[in-house]
Amino acid sequence: MRVAVASFEYEGNSLSLRVERREDFARIGIFEGQAILQAVEGKGLALTGGIHALRDAGMQIVPIFAAKGGAGGHVEDGFFAEAAARVIEGIAAALPLDGVYIALHGAMICGEEKDPEGAILAAVRARIGPRIPIAISLDLHAHVTPRMVAAADIVVGYETYPHVDAYRTGACAAGLLIRALRGEISPVTRMRKYNAIVPVLGGATLDCAPMTHVAAHARAMEAEGRALSVSYFPVQPWLDMADVGITGLAVTDADQDAADAVAQEILDQMWQRRREFELPAMTPAEAVQAAMEMEGQVLLVDAPDSIGGGASGDSPALLAAILAHAPKAEAALCIVDPHAAARASELGVGAEAEFAVGAWQDQRWFKPVSLTARVERLCEGSFTYRGGPASGAKARLGPTAVLRVGGLRLLVASHAVYEHLDEHYAACGVDITACKLVSFKNLMNYQKLLRPGVGFIALHGPGSTPLRLQDVAWENRRRPFWPRDDMAVPMPIV
Numbered sequence: 310m311r312v313a314v315a316s317f318e319y320e321g322n323s324l325s326l327r328v329e330r331r332e333d334f335a336r337i338g339i340f341e342g343q344a345i346l347q348a349v350e351g352k353g354l355a356l357t358g359g360i361h362a363l364r365d366a367g368m369q370i371v372p373i374f375a376a377k378g379g380a381g382g383h384v385e386d387g388f389f390a391e392a393a394a395r396v397i398e399g400i401a402a403a404l405p406l407d408g409v410y411i412a413l414h415g416a417m418i419c420g421e422e423k424d425p426e427g428a429i430l431a432a433v434r435a436r437i438g439p440r441i442p443i444a445i446s447l448d449l450h451a452h453v454t455p456r457m458v459a460a461a462d463i464v465v466g467y468e469t470y471p472h473v474d475a476y477r478t479g480a481c482a483a484g485l486l487i488r489a490l491r492g493e494i495s496p497v498t499r500m501r502k503y504n505a506i507v508p509v510l511g512g513a514t515l516d517c518a519p520m521t522h523v524a525a526h527a528r529a530m531e532a533e534g535r536a537l538s539v540s541y542f543p544v545q546p547w548l549d550m551a552d553v554g555i556t557g558l559a560v561t562d563a564d565q566d567a568a569d570a571v572a573q574e575i576l577d578q579m580w581q582r583r584r585e586f587e588l589p590a591m592t593p594a595e596a597v598q599a600a601m602e603m604e605g606q607v608l609l610v611d612a613p614d615s616i617g618g619g620a621s622g623d624s625p626a627l628l629a630a631i632l633a634h635a636p637k638a639e640a641a642l643c644i645v646d647p648h649a650a651a652r653a654s655e656l657g658v659g660a661e662a663e664f665a666v667g668a669w670q671d672q673r674w675f676k677p678v679s680l681t682a683r684v685e686r687l688c689e690g691s692f693t694y695r696g697g698p699a700s701g702a703k704a705r706l707g708p709t710a711v712l713r714v715g716g717l718r719l720l721v722a723s724h725a726v727y728e729h730l731d732e733h734y735a736a737c738g739v740d741i742t743a744c745k746l747v748s749f750k751n752l753m754n755y756q757k758l759l760r761p762g763v764g765f766i767a768l769h770g771p772g773s774t775p776l777r778l779q780d781v782a783w784e785n786r787r788r789p790f791w792p793r794d795d796m797a798v799p800m801p802i803v
């Protein structure tokens with residue numbers, strides 16, 4: 310049996326000014342045809358898991374197109390049109406096919422198209438006709454739309470956050486596709502959605518966090534045989550669109566009513582726990598002062614400027630707070646600022662000079678911070694992810710300078726690169742274990758670095774990934790919505 314496989318993964322953010330172009334995707338990798346099979350090997354991608362499952366089942370794999378772009382503002386329309394055409398036309402050209410598997414993030418937005426995955430899937434469905442099953446895998450933060458679910462027979466989302474199960478999710482989606490192709494099941498997928506958004510920072514599936522209970526409930530429903538697969542999407546909340554909200558979804562064997570009921574039940578599990586997603590947070594100044602009072606190392610989580618949530622990574626708010634309140638503390642901090650990196654490169658290692666750092670792209674909330682620093686190191690910041698949804702993939706900060714200011718080692722990077730662990734610091738020769746304060750611009754992966762003697766403080770404030778969703782000046786959200794409106798009864802969107 311012939312199964313076409315493709316991926317096109319990107320997480321959008323309406324509040325972010327970043328625009329992702331072809332060259333940004335190309336830095337991580339754009340692959341076509343047989344080159345995809347080699348490109349996915351040794352990685353923990355959803356596409357890798359899907360391909361391995363299909364291969365192990367003896368399917369003939371027809372690789373079409375693969376591109377993974379991380380998170381940012383939106384995908385530039387020209388590159389979206391190009392990539393979408395490669396997926397759609399590539400699959401159409403590969404006919405006759407028995408099945409299709411596509412790895413998507415699910416929260417992509419473009420300049421024009423606000424449901425890009427739905428557009429791609431609807432076009433693929435139109436080209437291949439109604440009978441060839443389509444399976445897709447999605448990120449936990451997908452913005453799932455009725456158009457996506459109408460076009461795909463099988464939809465499976467990540468179970469975990471931090472995301473450690475991309476490979477398994479791809480294998481699971483492909484596994485259901487294989488069962489459908491063998492005639493063992495006739496999968497149907499249904500979704501339910503409420504007009505509610507919840508903070509990403511509180512959405513972990515670890516310890517006793519609210520999503521842990523939601524995940525356990527989903528697995529229990531699967532174990533009871535009520536559904537083939539149950540997914541929950543607390544959704545990427547920084548999308549300013551009327552149809553964005555927490556979503557429940559289920560795949561059953563030919564039973565639409567059961568799929569509806571299970572999707573509704575898992576959605577209600579999230580809704581009932583909505584208040585528990587709020588975590589305590591401090592301003593940068595409060596956080597630095599509190600951290601200096603704490604024993605051991607403290608991770609400072611710059612939540613409002615989370616690169617993994619699509620922010621520019623150029624907020625200097627925490628830098629200013631460290632310089633003001635803990636200038637002598639051994640600290641590590643990374644800020645995206647290609648201009649400052651270029652200036653350091655021109656000056657050379659060992660030079661001491663004035664720099665203006667940060668807010669190079671996003672000046673809505675901050676101005677650059679002026680400081681005198683010594684250029685300690687110049688590098689390209691190249692590394693390989695040691696886990697997470699991009700496990701095994703390579704990344705590059707671009708021309709990067711390590712500036713020394715008092716006790717602080719300040720990485721000034723050229724590109725906003727998804728943070729996993731401390732790979733980006735290590736790639737620039739900065740050993741964070743020696744630091745009292747370490748800054749991270751991600752909302753969850755820092756948790757993997759927590760252990761006895763290592764604490765964390767989350768920051769709140771302005772940015773394009775703010776914690777306080779009720780304070781955002783949304784233009785397109787409909788009222789009432791949680792958390793702006795404290796509704797006793799949820800408002801269904803789908």
Ligand SMILES: [Zn+2]
Nearest residue numbers: 448449450472
């Ligand atoms: Zn995610």
